Amino acid sequence: MRVLVSGGTGYIGSHTVVQLVAAGHDVLIVDNFGNSKPSVVNRLEALTGRHLPVHSFDLTDHDKTEHLFANEPIDAVIHFAGLKAVGESVELPLEYYENNLGSTFSLVRAMRRHGVTKLVFSSSATVYGTDQEAATEERPTFATNPYGWTKVMQEQILRDVAVADPSVRIALLRYFNPIGAHASGTIGEDPQGIPNNLVPFIAQVAVGRREFLSVYGDDYPTPDGTGQRDYIHVEDLAAGHLAALNRLGTMDEPVGTWNLGTGQGTSVLEMLHAFERAVGRELPYRVVDRRPGDVAVSYADPAKANRELGWVATRTIDDMCADTWRWQQANPTGYPD
Numbered sequence: 001m002r003v004l005v006s007g008g009t010g011y012i013g014s015h016t017v018v019q020l021v022a023a024g025h026d027v028l029i030v031d032n033f034g035n036s037k038p039s040v041v042n043r044l045e046a047l048t049g050r051h052l053p054v055h056s057f058d059l060t061d062h063d064k065t066e067h068l069f070a071n072e073p074i075d076a077v078i079h080f081a082g083l084k085a086v087g088e089s090v091e092l093p094l095e096y097y098e099n100n101l102g103s104t105f106s107l108v109r110a111m112r113r114h115g116v117t118k119l120v121f122s123s124s125a126t127v128y129g130t131d132q133e134a135a136t137e138e139r140p141t142f143a144t145n146p147y148g149w150t151k152v153m154q155e156q157i158l159r160d161v162a163v164a165d166p167s168v169r170i171a172l173l174r175y176f177n178p179i180g181a182h183a184s185g186t187i188g189e190d191p192q193g194i195p196n197n198l199v200p201f202i203a204q205v206a207v208g209r210r211e212f213l214s215v216y217g218d219d220y221p222t223p224d225g226t227g228q229r230d231y232i233h234v235e236d237l238a239a240g241h242l243a244a245l246n247r248l249g250t251m252d253e254p255v256g257t258w259n260l261g262t263g264q265g266t267s268v269l270e271m272l273h274a275f276e277r278a279v280g281r282e283l284p285y286r287v288v289d290r291r292p293g294d295v296a297v298s299y300a301d302p303a304k305a306n307r308e309l310g311w312v313a314t315r316t317i318d319d320m321c322a323d324t325w326r327w328q329q330a331n332p333t334g335y336p337d
């Protein structure tokens with residue numbers, strides 16, 4: 001199929017592009033480079049051995065989005081594009097609602113006008129609100145921050161679109177904590193500015209860009225007192241998107257919702273020590289106060305995805321750390337401008 005990947009030069013989008021091409025799909029990308037760099041395209045073309053058409057504009061621009069669908073054959077869409085920083089969303093709620101909801105309105109409107117009925121949507125475990133232990137897809141959704149609400153709302157918008165037009169086939173994929181990098185070390189996670197997330201921060205400590213890791217609290221009700229999360233290798237996550245894309249061709253109901261996680265929780269200190277094993281030395285850290293808004297424990301029940309998508313996360317925490325470290329060593333300051 002010819003697949004439009006929105007946000008295709010971003011962290012998860014780029015890894016998914018590589019697997020789409022390897023699986024025989026044609027790919028075109030739309031990206032506003034708001035959280036990525038054009039140099040990613042060169043890496044992707046080197047990895048895939050293919051020219052990858054990139055349309056650089058913001059999906060909230062209805063006219064440009066309509067023009068893209070009017071001029072490019074598209075069989076399916078994987079929609080990654082969106083703002084995704086929890087803390088930033090609290091400071092800039094209007095920007096988050098306008099961007100995340102507006103891009104989805106624009107995309108779905110163009111899909112409808114041009115008869116594109118297959119959509120895989122990048123959702124998040126954040127829609128489980130604060131109670132994310134062994135979360136199953138039937139659990140009611142809510143959020144504790146504007147970013148999370150944009151995901152809750154986009155899921156609802158897409159469910160309502162499917163009621164109005166049962167010919168669509170939509171996969172809502174709820175990610176837990178994506179980490180890791182392509183085994184080549186040529187693409188990976190490249191957060192702009194100070195990393196919000198744990199593993200990119202640890203990687204930057206290991207490569208000498210940050211002095212030490214701040215562990216946000218060791219007084220949680222967990223075995224070692226630090227927060228537990230369901231970390232999933234980005235390559236497993238990308239594979240989940242291909243499995244969902246395939247499922248769209250065979251599913252009877254218009255919308256399917258699946259958790260993409262491992263079902264295992266790993267604590268902050270366990271992750272730090274796993275990264276030390278990858279690096280071969282101890283890494284400095286300090287325990288500080290809890291981060292506001294953090295939950296103690298979050299991990300998936302991935303049984304539905306395992307069963308219905310024929311998909312299982314296979315890579316270990318040590319794989320995730322080794323692949324992240326290979327990427328960070330080869331790209332100490334991330335992608336070139």
Ligand code: WQD
Nearest residue numbers: 084086124126177196197198201214215216227229268294
């Ligand atoms: C993981 C653990 C922190 C940084 C976020 C978003 C979520 C999703 C994934 C988009 C927690 C601890 C972290 C640090 C630390 N994104 N930590 N020191 O918060 O689980 O999820 O990213 O969908 O929506 O909320 O990920 O990596 O920020 O934190 O101790 O410098 O690491 O307290 O226990 P989180 P995270």
